[in-house]
Amino acid sequence: MTHTRAGFHQLIREDGSLVDEENAQLDFRVLKELMRRMVFTRRWDERAIKLSQQGRIGYHAPVMGQEAAVIGTEAAMNRDDFIVPAYRELPSLYWHGYPMHQLFLYTLGHQHGGNVPKDVHCFVPQIIVGAQIVQAVGVGLAFKIKKEQRVAVTYIGDGGTSQGDFYEGINFAGALDAPVVVVVQNNGYAISLSRDKQTKAETLAHKAVAAGIEGVQVDGMDVAAVYDVMKTALTRARMGLGPTLIEAVNYRLMPHTLSGDDPSRYRSSAEEDEWRAKDPLIRLRILLSERGLWSHQDESEAIAAADDEIEKALELVERTPKMTQDDLINYVFETPPQDLKTQGKEYQWQR
Amino acid sequence: MAEMTMVEAIRDALDVSLREDPRLLVFGEDVGVNGGVFRATDGLQEKYGEDRVFDTPLAESAIAGLAVGLAMQGFKSVAEIQFLGFVYEAMDQILSQSARMRYRTRGRYTCPVVFRAPFGGGVKAPELHCDSFEGHFVQSPGIKVVIPSNAYDAKGLLLSSISDPDPVIFLEHLQLYRSSRMDVPVGHYTVEIGKAKVVRLGTDVSLFSYGAMVAIAVAAAEELQKSGISLEVIDLRTLSPMDMETVVTSIRKTHRAAILQEASRSAGVAPELIAKINEQAIYFLEGPVIRITPPDTFFPFASLEREWLPDVARVVEAIYRMMTT
Ligand SMILES: Cc1ncc(C[n+]2csc(CCOP(=O)(O)OP(=O)(O)O)c2C)c(N)n1
Numbered sequence: 275m276t277h278t279r280a281g282f283h284q285l286i287r288e289d290g291s292l293v294d295e296e297n298a299q300l301d302f303r304v305l306k307e308l309m310r311r312m313v314f315t316r317r318w319d320e321r322a323i324k325l326s327q328q329g330r331i332g333y334h335a336p337v338m339g340q341e342a343a344v345i346g347t348e349a350a351m352n353r354d355d356f357i358v359p360a361y362r363e364l365p366s367l368y369w370h371g372y373p374m375h376q377l378f379l380y381t382l383g384h385q386h387g388g389n390v391p392k393d394v395h396c397f398v399p400q401i402i403v404g405a406q407i408v409q410a411v412g413v414g415l416a417f418k419i420k421k422e423q424r425v426a427v428t429y430i431g432d433g434g435t436s437q438g439d440f441y442e443g444i445n446f447a448g449a450l451d452a453p454v455v456v457v458v459q460n461n462g463y464a465i466s467l468s469r470d471k472q473t474k475a476e477t478l479a480h481k482a483v484a485a486g487i488e489g490v491q492v493d494g495m496d497v498a499a500v501y502d503v504m505k506t507a508l509t510r511a512r513m514g515l516g517p518t519l520i521e522a523v524n525y526r527l528m529p530h531t532l533s534g535d536d537p538s539r540y541r542s543s544a545e546e547d548e549w550r551a552k553d554p555l556i557r558l559r560i561l562l563s564e565r566g567l568w569s570h571q572d573e574s575e576a577i578a579a580a581d582d583e584i585e586k587a588l589e590l591v592e593r594t595p596k597m598t599q600d601d602l603i604n605y606v607f608e609t610p611p612q613d614l615k616t617q618g619k620e621y622q623w624q625r
Numbered sequence: 626m627a628e629m630t631m632v633e634a635i636r637d638a639l640d641v642s643l644r645e646d647p648r649l650l651v652f653g654e655d656v657g658v659n660g661g662v663f664r665a666t667d668g669l670q671e672k673y674g675e676d677r678v679f680d681t682p683l684a685e686s687a688i689a690g691l692a693v694g695l696a697m698q699g700f701k702s703v704a705e706i707q708f709l710g711f712v713y714e715a716m717d718q719i720l721s722q723s724a725r726m727r728y729r730t731r732g733r734y735t736c737p738v739v740f741r742a743p744f745g746g747g748v749k750a751p752e753l754h755c756d757s758f759e760g761h762f763v764q765s766p767g768i769k770v771v772i773p774s775n776a777y778d779a780k781g782l783l784l785s786s787i788s789d790p791d792p793v794i795f796l797e798h799l800q801l802y803r804s805s806r807m808d809v810p811v812g813h814y815t816v817e818i819g820k821a822k823v824v825r826l827g828t829d830v831s832l833f834s835y836g837a838m839v840a841i842a843v844a845a846a847e848e849l850q851k852s853g854i855s856l857e858v859i860d861l862r863t864l865s866p867m868d869m870e871t872v873v874t875s876i877r878k879t880h881r882a883a884i885l886q887e888a889s890r891s892a893g894v895a896p897e898l899i900a901k902i903n904e905q906a907i908y909f910l911e912g913p914v915i916r917i918t919p920p921d922t923f924f925p926f927a928s929l930e931r932e933w934l935p936d937v938a939r940v941v942e943a944i945y946r947m948m949t950t
Pocket residue numbers: 362401402403404430431432433434435459461463464465526530654683685707711714
């Protein structure tokens with residue numbers, strides 16, 4: 275019998291204190307690395323917002339406020355676990371090995387952005403909300419058939435859990451006992467629709483019950499807790515104990531995207547401030563600093579590393595040849611039909 | 626009269642209809658509190674209440690199916706699909722359910738729903754926000770397909786669509802939302818569904834187009850005028866049913882026809898119109914009908930869209946070649 279593990283998993287409180295000081299088994303080396311990645315990612319997000327406004331990269335879906343859930347889940351994976359992402363988890367892909375410049379190219383609408391390197395185990399970000407969930411089950415089933423100890427991990431937002439594909443996917447995952455972990459990023463909003471208007475379900479983790487799979491709700495602002503529940507979910511999946519749905523409760527601190535979304539139309543700044551206080555970086559910074567494990571220098575080094583990586587990525591973007599008509603024509607089929615080749619030739623492309 | 630952009634005219638049509646018809650409901654993703662991601666429903670929830678203008682959870686099949694069920698109980702709906710690229714999620718409810726309702730019940734139930742969706746390229750949007758998928762709907766019986774090219778037509782056609790007894794898919798090109806303002810009558814007026822419009826008179830070639838391509842067609846006509854070629858530009862406005870009377874009348878005069886569309890080449894509006902011209906006007910033609918379209922690829926990622934979209938130069942060249950060979 276599967277069941278939903280009740281309660282809201284949290285290890286580090288908002289103020290940086292530990293929920294269970296006595297029994298906490300934290301690996302501080304891991305936590306420090308998670309801190310470094312979150313600071314790096316925050317910097318990247320801040321820069322990406324500006325770069326997107328300047329047109330140096332394309333559309334950007336900010337991840338600020340969701341770093342713990344995006345990074346904590348990825349860090350718990352094995353390198354050969356496979357991610358089927360939505361559009362907001364670019365940092366998860368990056369930490370899984372996806373080159374940053376290709377992520378930039380993806381945002382710019384350049385085909386090379388989606389040409390996933392052979393040794394990076396993931397699919398590309400994809401626009402249709404929900405489509406990734408059913409696909410992840412297919413990936414997981416393949417691992418099961420091949421008897422590989424690998425897990426398919428997919429991400430979706432709170433809004434996405436209303437899609438038919440979501441329900442179909444978690445049901446398939448259960449029915450086929452596929453090694454799958456579905457990470458629901460409950461960031462409070464689907465564009466303008468708040469989570470309480472999205473569904474009457476008490477928690478999104480409850481949706482696991484009907485599918486007969488494990489469901490867990492975790493403080494998505496607490497990277498240690500996210501890492502912890504993700505490790506458990508991955509282990510269960512690897513051992514053939516079935517899929518898990520993890521609901522990470524966090525907040526999208528920025529607009530939905532930078533293409534005209536105005537959060538003041540649907541939420542108050544008081545609410546935003548409340549969530550800002552729960553920032554995943556703040557609490558871990560306190561916890562680590564108090565133990566002498568995180569310094570100003572660590573912070574500036576992580577930021578400098580991000581700046582450095584971003585500069586390199588931008589250079590590579592600039593050096594990448596522009597996408598051509600052949601790139602378009604030649605990747606519709608393995609062999610372009612004669613008719614399509616003719617159309618391509620007759621179309622006057624360069625003007 | 627009031628000066629409006631196309632998106633304002635659409636909002637105004639919804640406003641007028643909500644005021645006039647208490648059975649009308651407007652819903653979709655982000656249409657309520659947010660007023661639509663393009664503000665096409667801005668302020669309407671405030672004005673008409675949450676019962677009549679509301680946000681739905683994120684699920685296109687349920688949005689379309691909700692409208693079908695509401696129709697069984699005498700309600701009318703304007704259901705928004707946030708981008709046409711997401712319509713596949715709702716295809717069963719739109720084509721297999723709503724379009725077939727009248728036929729399936731011998732008219733006992735009907736489905737007077739308007740499915741609104743933005744679409745169209747040239748705004749550097751991510752994948753599946755731009756594609757011209759109107760051809761899928763043109764192939765289906767039981768649903769009308771409307772694409773306005775300007776604010777005046779948008780309001781008049783949307784008002785007609787809402788009072789139409791059958792389902793209508795109403796597609797709004799992203800580039801046209803705010804590209805210009807024009808005088809739009811206040812209150813109720815209609816532009817008839819199934820009627821094309823001659824937007825520029827000419828004598829040498831009939832150029833048929835719709836949506837954002839109409840402006841390109843007109844600009845090309847002006848360009849070609851300089852070389853003494855006179856284009857008659859026709860805005861189809863409704864793609865199903867097609868106004869063959871206007872099409873044939875124009876061809877009887879010009880004896881040449883070309884079709885300009887943003888959608889890729891095969892099995893869509895242009896091929897269908899060519900087939901109809903073949904059936905109804907072939908003896909008036911001096912040469913084959915040409916289609917000016919992008920090739921049969923996906924709508925390209927943003928970095929290549931400028932090159933892919935038909936432009937004035939391409940139209941001029943195609944017409945010129947047609948006239949000289
Ligand atoms: C099938 C489909 N419908 C609608 C959209 C438009 N859309 C993009 S993001 C979004 C909201 C998604 O909200 P949520 O799932 O909560 O994820 P978040 O953006 O908050 O990460 C919507 C409606 C889409 N991309 N795909």
